[in-house]
Amino acid sequence: MKIYINNELIDIKLEKEKTFHDLFMSMQEEAQKHNKFIIDFKFDLKNPTVRLEKENDLPLDVIDSVYFYIGDLKEMILSTLQTQNQYIDDIGSKLFESEHLTEQDVQHLKEGAKWISEVISIITGFFILPLQNIQVKMPEKNYENLVEHLNKFLELVKQLNTENYPNFRMDLIKSLRVIRAFTFQYFNQLLSNQLSNQELLDTLETFEANIDNLKNDLVEINTNLQVGSDKLAMIQLEEILKKLELYFFVLMTTVERLKKYLDEEMVETFKDLLIILEDLSSALMENDIVAVGDILEYELNDKLTIIKENLPQLKKLLTNDVSLEN
Numbered sequence: 001m002k003i004y005i006n007n008e009l010i011d012i013k014l015e016k017e018k019t020f021h022d023l024f025m026s027m028q029e030e031a032q033k034h035n036k037f038i039i040d041f042k043f044d045l046k047n048p049t050v051r052l053e054k055e056n057d058l059p060l061d062v063i064d065s066v067y068f069y070i071g072d073l074k075e076m077i078l079s080t081l082q083t084q085n086q087y088i089d090d091i092g093s094k095l096f097e098s099e100h101l102t103e104q105d106v107q108h109l110k111e112g113a114k115w116i117s118e119v120i121s122i123i124t125g126f127f128i129l130p131l132q133n134i135q136v137k138m139p140e141k142n143y144e145n146l147v148e149h150l151n152k153f154l155e156l157v158k159q160l161n162t163e164n165y166p167n168f169r170m171d172l173i174k175s176l177r178v179i180r181a182f183t184f185q186y187f188n189q190l191l192s193n194q195l196s197n198q199e200l201l202d203t204l205e206t207f208e209a210n211i212d213n214l215k216n217d218l219v220e221i222n223t224n225l226q227v228g229s230d231k232l233a234m235i236q237l238e239e240i241l242k243k244l245e246l247y248f249f250v251l252m253t254t255v256e257r258l259k260k261y262l263d264e265e266m267v268e269t270f271k272d273l274l275i276i277l278e279d280l281s282s283a284l285m286e287n288d289i290v291a292v293g294d295i296l297e298y299e300l301n302d303k304l305t306i307i308k309e310n311l312p313q314l315k316k317l318l319t320n321d322v323s324l325e326n
Contacts, residue, residue: 037076081187113157149175
């Protein structure tokens with residue numbers, strides 16, 4: 001069996017490890033000695049047709065190659081935040097779409113709520129944030145207290161069952177929106193501190209090359225909404241939002257770093273982009289088809305055009321900043 005760390009083949013002698021779980025725990029223990037963490041992993045089986053019940057119990061002799069991706073605490077938190085954002089989006093959509101939950105749904109939600117609480121504890125500990133003081137800016141431009149909504153969400157989930165779910169549903173959704181806004185905002189904050197100017201420039205290059213395709217995709221989504229293919233449109237939109245969240249955030253990080261070179265009007269124009277993205281994320285989470293259609297038709301495509309017109313100036317300034325940095 002070959003073992004790779006960050007795509008580099010390593011020479012390691014296994015002793016007591018018999019299962020994938022044994023190997024994972026050994027690798028995690030070794031990484032933590034160097035203040036590192038396993039961010040992600042994947043493996044190739046010798047026989048790809050083997051069915052996996054529990055990957056932790058997988059014997060090592062059926063694995064051909066294992067790939068571990070190891071990073072520092074920041075990278076671990078970034079990965080966890082990204083996973084949590086996606087998880088909250090998934091359960092938020094489930095709550096909006098489902099007037100009733102099964103016993104299995106309730107159990108999954110209880111397990112997920114515990115994990116969400118643990119992640120927020122890690123984030124606030126890392127940023128040394130007093131949890132009770134955190135105010136979360138919402139798309140409606142109001143502020144909500146994080147700990148109040150987190151405690152309410154946890155208490156509702158604790159009491160939740162299939163019978164009382166309809167009564168709890170809207171309160172669960174409201175608190176989940178605040179939690180999602182918090183994790184999204186702190187993911188972006190941490191990512192901004194992590195990226196170098198060159199990495200910002202590379203991402204903006206990719207963004208610029210894909211703007212026309214993104215605009216065409218948004219037109220297609222809006223067309224699907226108009227002809228009643230709502231489910232297909234929402235699936236397409238979820239995929240595009242993942243890209244736009246990264247691109248818009250990198251764009252805003254760039255603007256923040258370069259604002260001494262930019263006029264106030266341009267800075268405000270770019271800030272409007274995040275508001276639109278937050279509005280769109282909220283409308284998607286609430287399954288508000290009308291709001292999604294309006295944002296796509298009247299706001300987002302026009303803003304992408306403005307971005308395309310201004311990206312050359314940002315890239316030029318960022319290129320000069322990279323040369324100064326070096």
